[in-house]
Amino acid sequence: MNTCSKCGNPHIIIRRKHSGQNLCQECFIESINQKVLSNIRKTMLIEKGDKVLMALSGGKDSVVALHIMNSLQEKNVIDLVAVTIDEGIEGYREEGIEIAKANAKELGVKHRIVRFEDYFGRTLDKMMELDEINQNSTNPRHACTYCGVFRRWILNRVAQEEGATKIATGHNLDDETQSILMNYLEGNINNLIRIGPKTESRDERFTVKIKPLREIPEKEIGLYAIAADLNVHLAGCPYAGDSFRREVGQFIKELSENHHTIMYSTLRGFDKIKPVLKKEFTLKGNNGKCRRCGEPAAGELCKACSFLENWEQNL
Amino acid sequence: MQVKVIFGEENLTEDIPENFTIKDLLKKLEIPSETVVVKKNEAIVIEEMLIQEGDTLEIIKVIFGG
Numbered sequence: 001m002n003t004c005s006k007c008g009n010p011h012i013i014i015r016r017k018h019s020g021q022n023l024c025q026e027c028f029i030e031s032i033n034q035k036v037l038s039n040i041r042k043t044m045l046i047e048k049g050d051k052v053l054m055a056l057s058g059g060k061d062s063v064v065a066l067h068i069m070n071s072l073q074e075k076n077v078i079d080l081v082a083v084t085i086d087e088g089i090e091g092y093r094e095e096g097i098e099i100a101k102a103n104a105k106e107l108g109v110k111h112r113i114v115r116f117e118d119y120f121g122r123t124l125d126k127m128m129e130l131d132e133i134n135q136n137s138t139n140p141r142h143a144c145t146y147c148g149v150f151r152r153w154i155l156n157r158v159a160q161e162e163g164a165t166k167i168a169t170g171h172n173l174d175d176e177t178q179s180i181l182m183n184y185l186e187g188n189i190n191n192l193i194r195i196g197p198k199t200e201s202r203d204e205r206f207t208v209k210i211k212p213l214r215e216i217p218e219k220e221i222g223l224y225a226i227a228a229d230l231n232v233h234l235a236g237c238p239y240a241g242d243s244f245r246r247e248v249g250q251f252i253k254e255l256s257e258n259h260h261t262i263m264y265s266t267l268r269g270f271d272k273i274k275p276v277l278k279k280e281f282t283l284k285g286n287n288g289k290c291r292r293c294g295e296p297a298a299g300e301l302c303k304a305c306s307f308l309e310n311w312e313q314n315l
Numbered sequence: 316m317q318v319k320v321i322f323g324e325e326n327l328t329e330d331i332p333e334n335f336t337i338k339d340l341l342k343k344l345e346i347p348s349e350t351v352v353v354k355k356n357e358a359i360v361i362e363e364m365l366i367q368e369g370d371t372l373e374i375i376k377v378i379f380g381g
Contacts, residue, residue: 013359025359060377219349222377226352227359236379246380253349 006031013227014220017260025227032224036068036212043197045210046166048077053164053207055155056082056104056111058096058233060225061170063103065213067230069168070107083158085151086115088123089238096233103231112158119154120308124239130311143239146307153295153304159207166198171211174218177266178249185248193278195270203287205296217263316368322346323376331366338362340372350378 002022003010009024016023023031040046054069056062066082073080084100086093097113104111117123122130127146159167176195183192199209213221225232240246255262290297292305301309320327322344331340337360341348348362354373355364366372 011358012361015361015363218378223352223359225377226354226375234375234377234379240380249380256349 014223018264029224029228032064032216032220033068033071035216036065037071039197039215040072040210040212045168045198045212046072046078050077050165051079051081051163052166052168052210053155053159053162054080054082054109055151055167055169056084056100057170058084058098058100058103059170060222060230060232060234061172061213061218063099063170063230063232064221064224064228065168065170066103066107066109067228069212070109073109081110081112081162081164083155083162084111084113085154086113086117087147087151088116088125090123090125092235092238095235099231099233106231112162114154114158116150116154119157120150120304124150127307127311128239130314142241142243144243147239149303149307153293153302155209156205156207156295160205164207167207167209169209169211170213170221172213172216172218172221173263173267174249174252176211176214177252177263178245180266180270181252182245182248186244189277189281190283193274193281196274203296215264215267318366318369319371320344320374321371322374335366336362337364337366337372340366341374344374346374346376351376 002012004012004024004027005021006027007024009027011024012022013025014023014028046052052069054062054066056066066080069078069080072078082100082104084097086097101111101113115123116127124143124147128143131141131146155167158164179195180192183189183195197211197214199206201208224230252263252266288297288299289295290302290305291300292309293302295302295304297305299306316331316333318329318331318340320329320340329340329343331343337353337355338348341351341353341362352375353360353362354375355366355370357371357373
C-alpha cells in the first residue's frame with residue numbers, strides 16, 4: 001500500500017522502514033510533534049514552570065526542537081529562551097546566527113547571541129591558529145574538542161545568568177547511538193554512563209540538560225524541517241573532518257541499511273543496562289570549584305580554563 | 316528522457332532511461348540517499364517514486380558529516 005497509514009492520503013513523503021508506516025506530509029509532521037512531546041512526558045524532561053534555555057545554532061536539529069518546545073511555551077507549561085553561540089568560525093557561523101535570529105523572532109522567543117570572543121578572549125578560528133603555533137602541532141587537538149568544552153561552559157554560564165532550570169539541546173537518535181557505541185568501543189565507561197535523555201549531575205551548579213529529539217532519527221528531522229518549511233541553516237562545519245564519531249556514524253548507517261531498527265535497539269538496550277552500569281561505575285563526586293572561573297571542576301581548574309591557561313603560558 | 320535536477324547551487328539537465336526512480340537517480344549522481352530530501356515538481360517524494368519526462372527534481376542535502 002502506498003497511501004498514508006493514518007489518513008489514506010495517496011501522496012506519502014516517508015516510508016518508515018523501521019515500523020513499516022507510510023505517512024503523508026501532514027501526518028508525518030503531526031507524528032513527530034506527538035513523538036517528541038510523548039518522549040518529553042515519558043522521560044520527565046520538563047516540569048511545569050521550568051525555564052528552558054534552548055541551545056539554538058540555527059541548524060535543523062535545534063530549529064526543529066525550538067519550534068516544538070515553543071508549543072509548550074504557548075500552552076504556558078514552560079518559559080523558553082534561546083541562546084546562539086558564536087564560536088567565531090568565519091564563513092560558516094554568520095548564516096546560522098541570522099537564521100537562529102529569524103526563528104526566535106518569528107516565534108517571539110527571547111534570544112541571546114553570545115560569543116567565544118567575549119567569554120574567552122578569542123574565537124575558535126584563533127584558538128586553532130594558536131594551537132598550530134604552539135606545542136600541540138605534534139599532538140593536535142581536533143577543533144571539536146575545544147568547541148565542545150567551551151560551548152558546554154558557555155551554556156552552563158548563560159543558563160545561570162538567565163535563571164534557566166533546564167538546557168535543551170538538539171541531539172538526535174543518530175547522535176545518541178553514535179555516542180553509546182563510541183564510548184563503549186573506547187572503553188570510556190565514565191562518559192558512557194552520562195548518556196541519557198537528561199543529565200543527572202549531583203552537582204547543583206550544573207543546569208540539567210535535556211534532549212527532546214533523542215528518539216528521532218536525523219533524517220526525519222531533516223525531512224520535518226523541509227516539510228514544515230522551516231528556515232534552517234543547511235551547511236557543514238568546516239572543522240568537521242574525519243573523526244572517530246564520523247567513522248562510527250558511517251558504520252551505523254551501513255548497518256541500518258539492512259537492519260532498520262538497529263539505532264532504536266542500540267538505544268533501548270543501553271537504556272536498560274544503564275542503571276546497572278551507573279550503580280557500579282559512578283565515581284565519587286568531587287564538587288570542587290575552578291580557581292579561575294568559579295565553575296564546577298574536578299581538579300583545580302575546569303577543562304575550559306586549563307586550555308586557556310595552557311595557551312597563555314605558551315604565548 | 317530529460318529531467319531538470321537542482322542540487323545546491325547546481326542546475327543540471329540529466330538524461331535518464333524510462334522507469335527510473337528517485338533512488339536510481341541518486342545512485343547515478345553518487346549522492347547518498349540517507350543524506351537528502353528530494354522534491355519532485357516542488358512536492359516531497361519518497362525514493363521509490365518514478366521520474367517522468369520533464370520533471371524538475373530538487374535534491375536538498377539535510378545531513379552533513381561531522
